[in-house]
Amino acid sequence: MKVLVLISNVPDTTTKIRFTGDNTAFDESGVQWIINPWDELALTRAVELKEAGSVQSITVANVGTKATEATLRKALAVGADDAIRVDTEANDAFAVATQLAAIAKDYDLILAGIEASDYNGAAVGGMLAELLDFNSVSAVSGLQIEGDTLQVNRDIDGGSQLLSMSTPAVAIVQKGITKEPRIPAMRGIMMARKKPLNVVAPVGADDRTSFVNFELPPAKAACKMIDEENAKEIITLLHEEAKVI
Amino acid sequence: MNFELTEEQQLIKETVRDFAEREIKPVAQELDEKAEFSYELTQKIGELGLFGMCLPEQYGGQGLDTLSYIIAVEEIARVDGSQAATLAAHNSLGISPLCEFGSEEQKMKYLPQLCTGDGLWSFGLTEPGAGSDSRGSKTTAVMDGDDWIINGSKIFITNGSADIAKGCTVQAISGEKDGKKIFTTILVEQDTPGFKAVPMHGKMMWRASDTAELFFDDVRVPKENLLGSIGEGSKIMLQTLDGGRLSIAAMGLGCAQGAFELALAYANERKQFGKPISKFQINAFKLADMATKIELARNLLYKACWLKDNKKPYSKEAAMSKLYCSEIAKEVADEAVQIHGGYGLMKDYDVERFYRDQRLLQIGEGTSEIQRLVISRQIGC
Ligand SMILES: Cc1cc2nc3c(=O)[nH]c(=O)nc-3n(C[C@H](O)[C@H](O)[C@H](O)COP(=O)(O)OP(=O)(O)OC[C@H]3O[C@@H](n4cnc5c(N)ncnc54)[C@H](O)[C@@H]3O)c2cc1C
Numbered sequence: 001m002k003v004l005v006l007i008s009n010v011p012d013t014t015t016k017i018r019f020t021g022d023n024t025a026f027d028e029s030g031v032q033w034i035i036n037p038w039d040e041l042a043l044t045r046a047v048e049l050k051e052a053g054s055v056q057s058i059t060v061a062n063v064g065t066k067a068t069e070a071t072l073r074k075a076l077a078v079g080a081d082d083a084i085r086v087d088t089e090a091n092d093a094f095a096v097a098t099q100l101a102a103i104a105k106d107y108d109l110i111l112a113g114i115e116a117s118d119y120n121g122a123a124v125g126g127m128l129a130e131l132l133d134f135n136s137v138s139a140v141s142g143l144q145i146e147g148d149t150l151q152v153n154r155d156i157d158g159g160s161q162l163l164s165m166s167t168p169a170v171a172i173v174q175k176g177i178t179k180e181p182r183i184p185a186m187r188g189i190m191m192a193r194k195k196p197l198n199v200v201a202p203v204g205a206d207d208r209t210s211f212v213n214f215e216l217p218p219a220k221a222a223c224k225m226i227d228e229e230n231a232k233e234i235i236t237l238l239h240e241e242a243k244v245i
Numbered sequence: 246m247n248f249e250l251t252e253e254q255q256l257i258k259e260t261v262r263d264f265a266e267r268e269i270k271p272v273a274q275e276l277d278e279k280a281e282f283s284y285e286l287t288q289k290i291g292e293l294g295l296f297g298m299c300l301p302e303q304y305g306g307q308g309l310d311t312l313s314y315i316i317a318v319e320e321i322a323r324v325d326g327s328q329a330a331t332l333a334a335h336n337s338l339g340i341s342p343l344c345e346f347g348s349e350e351q352k353m354k355y356l357p358q359l360c361t362g363d364g365l366w367s368f369g370l371t372e373p374g375a376g377s378d379s380r381g382s383k384t385t386a387v388m389d390g391d392d393w394i395i396n397g398s399k400i401f402i403t404n405g406s407a408d409i410a411k412g413c414t415v416q417a418i419s420g421e422k423d424g425k426k427i428f429t430t431i432l433v434e435q436d437t438p439g440f441k442a443v444p445m446h447g448k449m450m451w452r453a454s455d456t457a458e459l460f461f462d463d464v465r466v467p468k469e470n471l472l473g474s475i476g477e478g479s480k481i482m483l484q485t486l487d488g489g490r491l492s493i494a495a496m497g498l499g500c501a502q503g504a505f506e507l508a509l510a511y512a513n514e515r516k517q518f519g520k521p522i523s524k525f526q527i528n529a530f531k532l533a534d535m536a537t538k539i540e541l542a543r544n545l546l547y548k549a550c551w552l553k554d555n556k557k558p559y560s561k562e563a564a565m566s567k568l569y570c571s572e573i574a575k576e577v578a579d580e581a582v583q584i585h586g587g588y589g590l591m592k593d594y595d596v597e598r599f600y601r602d603q604r605l606l607q608i609g610e611g612t613s614e615i616q617r618l619v620i621s622r623q624i625g626c
Binding site for chain 2: 180
């Protein structure tokens with residue numbers, strides 16, 4: 001089975017978010033970029049399946065500029081065999097899915113993270129499945145391969161389903177798909193140097209959305225302390241101010 | 246001049262940082278408290294590929310450059326001094342002389358098992374009567390037929406008595422010429438009869454690192470266990486210590502970086518007189534000074550690594566890096582405790598461990614005084 005893992009290049013989750021240009025653009029200065037945590041889980045699961053013998057090859061793909069190559073190189077160090085970068089800015093989910101559809105036709109299984117930790121769009125995986133006309137399941141928290149068939153666990157409200165799905169397919173994965181993202185070993189980092197990272201030209205695709213402006217969430221309200229003697233006040237506050245009881 | 250890490254060095258930095266945060270940080274305080282050497286962590290460090298980082302691939306190493314290795318030590322030390330000590334001593338003092346001076350047979354015999362985390366090798370130079378003055382050594386090696394017979398003892402030997410210790414590179418006096426001692430370096434395997442390794446307890450710092458006293462009582466090893474040639478001991482020792490200084494410097498830098506980050510986070514969080522204590526200028530300026538010292542230390546150390554990687558003389562810069570990085574580790578850790586106030590004195594706060602761990606760095610592998618001696622000679626005093 002040939003697997004494609006989609007890799008989104010996102011700011012480190014501890015990044016202090018700032019905007020420039022009168023709040024119309026994300027300020028990238030000083031930002032450290034990482035593999036989107038959900039994509040990292042997907043990749044780790046793919047590597048585990050390859051080690052178990054049910055996957056023949058793992059390709060990682062990203063739509064982005066040259067700046068994203070360090071992130072792809074890390075994916076290669078973790079255990080992907082080769083990488084594809086579609087050489088264009090990733091501004092909009094539909095445009096990204098369209099670019100990916102152009103390179104993803106020949107894979108049996110495509111793994112996408114349930115969302116990317118930057119804009120939390122949760123759209124690319126589903127759009128890609130639709131564009132390719134592949135089977136797809138979202139919220140996948142377990143994945144096994146049996147011959148040509150996939151066994152996937154899907155989390156649903158209050159429980160989980162076990163589904164069987166034929167390939168080609170897109171599995172949109174979330175937490176639970178593997179225990180922890182894999183840390184590349186030094187050997188992997190050395191080998192990544194020699195693995196192919198192919199840059200392909202983009203196909204024509206228009207952005208359907210654009211950013212108008214950004215706003216930071218309101219600062220967290222200060223914590224209210226209540227004296228021991230006034231325990232009753234907490235009930236009043238929960239009832240009237242927080243409106244939770 | 247290019248001050249940027251390569252993409253690969255940057256990835257190594259991030260990777261080792263992730264590893265240290267995930268695997269070492271959660272257990273560091275407890276291991277320190279119990280003074281427990283962690284076989285599990287040593288195994289994991291081996292799996293990550295940090296043992297033998299600079300060793301060629303044919304001996305089981307990774308063939309990486311010195312800077313990559315130094316970055317790895319720095320990142321481990323940013324989280325815990327003890328694990329950094331195990332790593333740095335094994336690579337710089339254990340593996341490195343075997344690789345530099347070993348015969349092909351010795352390299353093939355010993356090195357592969359030392360890169361996996363299953364085995365450690367130590368470097369036995371210091372003796373009760375020979376610290377800064379290594380010529381004061383008393384341990385002897387005498388030829389008897391086809392064997393060397395070793396008698397004497399060593400003290401403060403890192404990785405010398407762990408269950409997975411495989412042996413030690415021992416500095417010994419093999420004779421005299423014109424009234425001067427001849428130093429020769431010999432490999433002694435751990436299970437050789439007459440060789441005893443005893444763990445040293447009660448350390449103030451590096452409590453989760455293994456430190457040993459070694460005793461040699463008519464220890465007989467075949468003559469093939471000679472490392473390099475007879476009389477080459479001093480050269481092997483000096484060259485090994487040059488490299489070792491870079492890794493102690495990396496420990497100082499990492500320790501300073503870790504203590505600084507703890508202090509900055511605490512200063513931004515802790516409120517007194519209605520505002521975070523980082524808003525009081527005296528604390529803000531302390532943090533500014535810490536950051537400046539760390540930046541200087543890093544630039545000096547990375548330059549020394551660059552010199553080594555480019556096969557240029559680096560002995561002076563190695564001594565300067567060791568001196569400066571270990572001295573600023575002391576200053577930064579001290580101020581970091583000050584910023585933590587009373588909490589900084591409590592074991593629940595990591596900064597307390599950093600404050601203790603830094604103290605070895607101005608003593609081990611050549612004291613600050615000896616580094617100044619080395620530097621002053623090099624600059625023509
Ligand atoms: C935890 C730990 C791990 C260690 N690991 C190893 C190891 O793996 N292998 C190994 O061989 N050794 C190891 N050592 C030994 C270490 O290298 C020595 O402790 C160090 O070299 C200093 O020697 P000393 O302790 O005998 O101090 P001394 O040499 O007795 O020094 C005492 C003081 O006198 C000063 N002094 C000495 N000579 C001079 C001089 N000429 N001019 C000015 N001042 C001077 C020193 O700077 C110091 O302040 C380790 C030590 C420790 C504590």
